[in-house]
Amino acid sequence: MSSLPNGTTKALTNAVLAAQTTNDAAGAPVQVINEEKKFTPDLSGYISSWGLAEAGFNYDVVAVFGSQSTGKSTLLNRLFGTSFDVMDETHRRQTTKGIWMCRGKGMNVMVMDVEGTDGRERGEDQDFERKSALFSLASSEVLIVNIWEHQIGLYQGANMGLLKTVFEVNLGLFGNRGSEGMSQRTLLLFVIRDHVGSTPLANLAQTLQADLTKIWDSLSKPPELADRHLTDYFDLSFTGLPHKVLLPEKFEAEVAELRKRFLHRERDDYVFKPAYHKRIPADGVAHYMEGIWEQVQTNKDLDLPTQQELLAQFRCDEIATVALEQFTAQAKPLRKPIESGHVLEALGKSMRSWKNEALARFDRDASRYHQGVYHRKRGDLVVQLHATLGPLFLGQLKNLHKLALANFKREVVEGVKGDGYDFGELVRKSREKNEGEFVAGALEGLVEGTDWTYEEELDLLRQEITVIADQCRADETKKMINHIERTLKRQIAEPIELALNKAVPTMWDSVLRVFTDTLGKATATYLIKAKSFNCTEEENTASLNILRRRAWQALRAKVDEQTSDTSILAKLRSTFEDRFRYDENGVPRVWKPDDDIDAAFRKARDQTLELVPLYAKIQPVDTSLEVSLPSDGGDELLAGEGEFDFAATLVVFSESKQVDLVAKFRRDADAYYVEAKRSIVSSVSQIPMWIYALLVVLGWNEAVAILFNPIYFAVLLTTLASAYMIVKLHLVGPLMNITQAIGGEVRRQATNRLREHFSEPQLASPVTVRNRDSTRSDDTDDEFRVRTERNVTFAAQ
């Protein structure tokens, strides 16, 4: 048997790992401790390759002790199916160096072949005997002591030295651990080789036992352990094997029988009793043994509980790391979608399942170790798991918050698009739904055992929803006010127009009555709708003030429209006309020369001018109809509605505007006056009846001449016939038009010629009179009339 060169250990390990041993195969042996007393770094890999890493406590460790070349390796190979090197018969020299280990074939057993230290080379390295005994006792359940039959009874023999070492070491390891130490028993299985049979096994066992007691008693024990017996720590068992060379078949049969004691749990003499187990989980064996050897090597006191605790810490950390790695790999893919704002379905379920999986993995492997360490490390792992999951939960909360807020906003905005919605109800329902969804999502994301809460985020969400709801409500209120305002404008337009067209002293009363009634209805409409908005008193007051102001402004706009220069002048003209051109019965007047046009004109004009001050200010006769609104500065809530001075809005025309209107109207009235005068002149210029009589007298001769002259008479008849035809064919109208057009043109041409010839002044039309009068504002009415009369007379001539 040879040790592995250092450089090749890794390569070998890999090769061995690659060729994973099946459960039934023995696997390759490994030199755990080499000649240089170095512990192999590959043991863990070998244990894995033997398929024992996952065995937990379901494995056993057995070591063999004995003199060199006493057939230990041979025995182990037979018993466990291992492949330890066996000495070549022809050389007879030591083959096993250090400590080797191999897995038993078809059994979860780690078999240790320990270098024999007695005999020729015992003096060379007595130190190793003690160390290997310590190492084997700390890790094995069963020590097979291989002994030749002929050596029994030889108290001074090499075996006895070895056994003394074993007892001393055991006392050091377990002696001072009280009942716990005694419960940690080890089986010493003495295999008596080349048992001839002449001395019965029982006698041999008795002799051996006596020797062992003698050795035990000879140990220098601390006073507190003085009364301890060998059997307090060891179980002893004895078996004999026939000579391998002389009785090979019997030897093989006995070995096979002995093998059964290692295999069959149900047997009473089953070797691996639970009490012997060192309770080191299989996956920690390599590390544990390494720690033990390190302590042994450095000659430090080997404190097994500390070693087990250290092992537990190391392994629990390793197991936690593996569990955490797998857990992190599961959680990692979700980090990105959460960071990019997605709400993940069933995140809590996934997180809980990853956590449980990780803890289950940890528990499965780590719970076999020192319980105190295991629980502490489990706590640490849970903290780490929660720390990894925490950001996911917080991210999910944030995303749920964002989603709820966006949904709320969308639902409210869409809800108010339709008709017949109840804003308050809409907000309440949407708030309830989205807050509910947030809470459900948050609850789903909670992981047991954490101190995570979602209340803070929920409070924040509630606040933000309230802000949005307030904003929407403000928008809706504005919309509603605008709608009410439009309706109000429509409703007041016609009645106000009618009232303003009826220029009576109570005109403003009618206007303001309409206004007040309509505003009253609008206010009532607002208040009904505002109820569902959950508006505060303050908001309602502000909105109503806005509504009143807007209504007033609408009224004022209508008044302005109806009192624009054109409209007001039209109204004045129409009033004047009614009074001047129509009599009391509403019949148009035909002025006669005897009529007192001047007086009628003055009366109508003055009455009309009285309307200007009436229109100039919004002032009802009935003071109870007066409206009063706060001006700017009176109400802070109306800020942003533009400048407003209520008193100023009552004034329709300023003083100067009134003067201007009066002047304009006077000019129009003057034109009517001129027109009236002219109508008298035209009636005066009619031809008197006596002229017609004179014409008959003077034209009698010509008439007789025509009647009695056949040619003239024929012409007359033709003319009459033509006239008859024209009448019959309805051509009078068209003929008249043509004649008038020709006549008009001839007259125009003639007039122009005459004007040119005489350079006579032209008759002023009412329009030109008006234009010229615009430069004569300070002329008195009488002067103007005298001049106008002169013009009219001239025109008549």
Ligand SMILES: Nc1nc2c(ncn2[C@@H]2O[C@H](COP(=O)(O)OP(=O)(O)OP(=O)(O)O)[C@@H](O)[C@H]2O)c(=O)[nH]1
């Ligand atoms: N007489 C006798 N010889 C045996 C028996 N078993 C094995 N041998 C022989 O003893 C020699 C030593 O065998 P090993 O199995 O190598 O002995 P070992 O104790 O492992 O030797 P080291 O590892 O060098 O200490 C071999 O030549 C075997 O053939 C036995 O039961 N009786």
